[in-house]
Amino acid sequence: MNLALKQAYKVLGNTKKNPAVGCVIVKNNSMISAGSTSIYGRPHAEQNAINCCRRKIRNSVIYITLEPCSHYGKTHPCVKKIIKKQIRKVVFSINDPDIRSFNKSTTQLKKSKIIVESGVLKNKVRNFYKSYFNFKKKSLPYVTAKIAASKDLYTNQKDGRWITNESSRARVHLMRSQHDCILTSYKTINSDNPKLTCRINGLSYLSPTPIILDKKISISIKSNILKSSNSNRTIIFYNNFNKNKLKFLQKNKVKLIKMPTDKRGFFDLTNILNKIKLLGFSRIFLESGLNLTRQFLKEGLINDFQLFISNKKLGKNGSNNIKKTMKTFLQNKKFIKPRVNLYGDKLISYRLK
Numbered sequence: 001m002n003l004a005l006k007q008a009y010k011v012l013g014n015t016k017k018n019p020a021v022g023c024v025i026v027k028n029n030s031m032i033s034a035g036s037t038s039i040y041g042r043p044h045a046e047q048n049a050i051n052c053c054r055r056k057i058r059n060s061v062i063y064i065t066l067e068p069c070s071h072y073g074k075t076h077p078c079v080k081k082i083i084k085k086q087i088r089k090v091v092f093s094i095n096d097p098d099i100r101s102f103n104k105s106t107t108q109l110k111k112s113k114i115i116v117e118s119g120v121l122k123n124k125v126r127n128f129y130k131s132y133f134n135f136k137k138k139s140l141p142y143v144t145a146k147i148a149a150s151k152d153l154y155t156n157q158k159d160g161r162w163i164t165n166e167s168s169r170a171r172v173h174l175m176r177s178q179h180d181c182i183l184t185s186y187k188t189i190n191s192d193n194p195k196l197t198c199r200i201n202g203l204s205y206l207s208p209t210p211i212i213l214d215k216k217i218s219i220s221i222k223s224n225i226l227k228s229s230n231s232n233r234t235i236i237f238y239n240n241f242n243k244n245k246l247k248f249l250q251k252n253k254v255k256l257i258k259m260p261t262d263k264r265g266f267f268d269l270t271n272i273l274n275k276i277k278l279l280g281f282s283r284i285f286l287e288s289g290l291n292l293t294r295q296f297l298k299e300g301l302i303n304d305f306q307l308f309i310s311n312k313k314l315g316k317n318g319s320n321n322i323k324k325t326m327k328t329f330l331q332n333k334k335f336i337k338p339r340v341n342l343y344g345d346k347l348i349s350y351r352l353k
Helices: 002-009 045-052 078-084 105-111 122-128 130-136 166-177 186-192 243-251 269-278 290-298 323-329
Strands: 022-027 030-036 061-066 089-094 115-118 142-149 154-157 181-185 209-213 235-238 255-258 283-286 304-309 318-321 335-342 345-351
Touching (some): 002 061, 002 122, 030 045, 045 061, 089 105, 105 115, 122 130, 166 345
Parallel strands (some): 142 283, 181 283
Antiparallel strands (some): 154 318, 304 345, 335 345
């Protein structure tokens, strides 16, 4: 099941509305095939593992991170494929919350005299599927926030240089690949001019969709994010606009969505998240400045918080200290995994809800 979970991790955040599932097939105590859900959600993991197997599958054991589907949708049920291939035993970790499949595969499999076992590594796997469960329970999308800080906890360096090292930045690229959209503000775009892509060899196609909060469409037309908007769809939430800039953005295939603001002139962040979910996104990577991140923390909208801390102090060259924010929102929170040493930098992961 651990091997199956590793298969699922490969496609986390890149299977659209379908869950990221991992699958391993074992026969005579040897693994004979493995598979994961395809990018964009189809074919499913079980079908991929079965289809790529070069040995006889009959009487094998199949391990799946999530209960196999038993309903007809855009593809045939995986349960039917398992029965047809005469697999001897099905082991899955947790039930699928989708009402079309929930607790239904076991009955069908047992009718075909296939042994069924569930609950293997259920706590570990349930943690992996938190964003999928959120999506199915009609709650807000899963939000992971990332902040980089110096050893003395400043989040900005006045000379504009990187705070963290190359290893930390590479880890951020990997995190981007595991989310289907990345949320930021026009202020971050204009001040840092980021590309917000996954620049890891072999994973660039997993770059998340950029979503920008920009009430008055103040984004610079020379920004890197707009230069790549033709190849990587960009979405901007706005309220007021300049006609000329609006036409420019539309010409560059930017998707513009008008959203209301409150009496203070701010976006309602809960409304923003609900709209993002309606657009089909379930895993949001919040990569912005301290002000927007703090607002998300204040409203309790962040699930996981990833804090990168460099091994150098900034002193007078630093600004926007995160120490007070950490004391208010992160103190006494449980780590969801051990601290990661990144060649001098460190990564601390917090589970907030």
